[in-house]
Amino acid sequence: MNIFISLLAGIVIFPAVFALGQSPAEGPGLIFVILPAIFNEIPLGGFFIVLFFILLLFATLTSSIAMLEIVVSTGIGKKHEWRRKASWLFGLLIFIVGSQVLYHLDCYRI
Numbered sequence: 001m002n003i004f005i006s007l008l009a010g011i012v013i014f015p016a017v018f019a020l021g022q023s024p025a026e027g028p029g030l031i032f033v034i035l036p037a038i039f040n041e042i043p044l045g046g047f048f049i050v051l052f053f054i055l056l057l058f059a060t061l062t063s064s065i066a067m068l069e070i071v072v073s074t075g076i077g078k079k080h081e082w083r084r085k086a087s088w089l090f091g092l093l094i095f096i097v098g099s100q101v102l103y104h105l106d107c108y109r110i
Helices: 002-019 024-032 034-040 045-076 080-103
Strands: none
Touching: 002 024, 002 034, 024 034, 034 045, 045 080
């Protein structure tokens, strides 16, 4: 099912990218450029774009929590009493490393 959704998204996004004169080299940032332009053209587009971005937010948060769970489980081993501290520690560490990567991308220069 995941591959089907990915292929469907590509079939929708790439024709819109070329129709709107954008470059596919922009990468993941296209979701914030192309999809609002597409939803702007359909009836009730404002409602659907807000709904889409709320669902995207939940998808990213749940995926992040699931990935953090793997790191925490591996890090604490059998010591379940350290789970809360390990979750905060690994979460903060991943946030710091991820922030450094984010600040080195050209599209997010401050």
